[in-house]
Amino acid sequence: xxxKVTKKELQQLQKQTYKIxxxxxxxxxxxxxxxxxxxxxxxxxxxxxxxGFKFFLMNSLNPIKAISVGWFTTALIQSSDAVGxxxxxxxxxxxxxxxxxxxxLIGASLGTTITAIIISLVISYKKKKDFRHGFEIALSYSxxxxxxxxxxLILEYSLKIFSKSSLFLATILHGKVSLLxxxxxxxxxxxxxxxxxxxxxxxxxxxxxxxxxxxxxxRYIGKAIMGVLGGEEKTRKKINSYFSSxxxxxxxxxxxxxxxxxxxxTIGLLVPLAAIRLINLKxxxxxxxxADLGTASSLFIASLILGNVTAMACFFAFALFAILxxxxxxxxxxxxxxxxxxxxxxxxxxxxxxALIILLIFLFLPxxxxxxx
Numbered sequence: 001x002x003x004k005v006t007k008k009e010l011q012q013l014q015k016q017t018y019k020i021x022x023x024x025x026x027x028x029x030x031x032x033x034x035x036x037x038x039x040x041x042x043x044x045x046x047x048x049x050x051x052g053f054k055f056f057l058m059n060s061l062n063p064i065k066a067i068s069v070g071w072f073t074t075a076l077i078q079s080s081d082a083v084g085x086x087x088x089x090x091x092x093x094x095x096x097x098x099x100x101x102x103x104x105l106i107g108a109s110l111g112t113t114i115t116a117i118i119i120s121l122v123i124s125y126k127k128k129k130d131f132r133h134g135f136e137i138a139l140s141y142s143x144x145x146x147x148x149x150x151x152x153l154i155l156e157y158s159l160k161i162f163s164k165s166s167l168f169l170a171t172i173l174h175g176k177v178s179l180l181x182x183x184x185x186x187x188x189x190x191x192x193x194x195x196x197x198x199x200x201x202x203x204x205x206x207x208x209x210x211x212x213x214x215x216x217x218x219r220y221i222g223k224a225i226m227g228v229l230g231g232e233e234k235t236r237k238k239i240n241s242y243f244s245s246x247x248x249x250x251x252x253x254x255x256x257x258x259x260x261x262x263x264x265x266t267i268g269l270l271v272p273l274a275a276i277r278l279i280n281l282k283x284x285x286x287x288x289x290x291a292d293l294g295t296a297s298s299l300f301i302a303s304l305i306l307g308n309v310t311a312m313a314c315f316f317a318f319a320l321f322a323i324l325x326x327x328x329x330x331x332x333x334x335x336x337x338x339x340x341x342x343x344x345x346x347x348x349x350x351x352x353x354x355a356l357i358i359l360l361i362f363l364f365l366p367x368x369x370x371x372x373x
Contacts, residue, residue: 024227031221033189034213035298039085039305040190041210045203046093061096063103063157065373067149070107072366080112081218081261081298084318086211088302092311099156099163101310102317106152107366109292109321113142115264117359119271121352132350134275139350140340141267141288142362148325166316167309173316174309218261218298225260243279246286250330253290258297266291282337289330293322 061069074083084105091101116138123134155161197206242252257266267288273279296318303312329336344350348358 021228024224028221028224028228031217031224035217035221035301036305037190037193038210038214038217039089039302040187041194041197041206042086042089042214043093043306044194044198045207045210046089046095048203061100061103062373063099063153065370066100066103067107067110067153068366068369068373070104070109071111072107072363072370074108074111075114075363075366076111077215078112078115078118078264079215079218080108080263080295082211082215083108083111084296084299084314085214085218085302088299088311088314089306091314092303092306092308094310098167098310098313098317099160101314102156102162102166103153105314105318106149106321109295109318110142110145110149111366112264112295113138113145114359114362116141116267116271117355117362119268120275121355121359123272123275130275130277131352131355132344133277133281134271135350135355136281136340136344137267137270137274137284137288139344140281140285140336143340143343144285144288144292144325144329144336148321151324151328152321162317162320163313166313166320169316170303170309170312174312221261223265226265240273240278243283243287246283246330246333249283249286250290250326253287253292254294255290257291257294259294261295261298263291263295266294281340282333285333285336286330289322289326292325293319296322 070083070087074080077083087096087101087104087108090096091098096104117135120131120135120138152162156163201209242248253266257263260266270279270284270287274281274284296315299315299318303315306312348354
């Protein structure tokens, strides 16, 4: 027999629920402020130090090396959003050229797939063979990103398609969105603290602090948003309910990732769902394609904050990568599905030990390329 809840207990429960909601909203607002603050801090310091770093960056990065920098850095900090934002800031301040920024961004889209690989390794499974189902989510994301990197490298290096088209779109949009006067609002809420820090802390140390804040914010803001939405379990159930159609799944991936600012989180949520057979790989692939586009949301907001045409071009380039991927693979889900299954079952014959080796190769291969080229 269930115990009857008294009026006093009900009031206490409601009060506790209210406190949790208030805490979740305050946490989210604080993280949004820190996101804006870190971008402004990086932007203003990079303007100050740009004369000393511009020659080094412009002359040391070739396309392969730039892709590897984006790949390795993102794999290391597990945040393509942070790497993308920093890249857009540097490009906006003319520390790096737009084509080099594009190569870094496409490398970052490959590097972010490491999070799903790590999740597949650390979660527990009821049966040994269940590991493969979780790992294949991560593997399909890596295969898709690797194919996209090759395609973008060929198109950009030979025809400059992405740098030209993204700059064209940014020039058109920048004049319209500048009417929002976002940079002016940003200055009001961030300048007092930034000016105080400038007078008391070394600029290089401040730049590192800005990077750290940005990385940490983008790591935790997704969880904060999920807290406001009702928690991780509720979010997972909502995701699963939209997998009946590949187009529903795709747009859910776009919207949810755009809201959570992280494809690492949203695709990471698929791994345990696949492991317990709530979804299969074929149904998950459209969501992965959508998540790749949705992750550009933080870059869009950053470009508005930066108020720069080149920074906005970085957003458009990132979005165009994902749109190209969707145009190729969304009508051909079976192609990516069969390729992933072939690699998983026939080539790799996956196990936890092999997955760990793949993880280490994935991390150290771009580092080797950076050191050798």
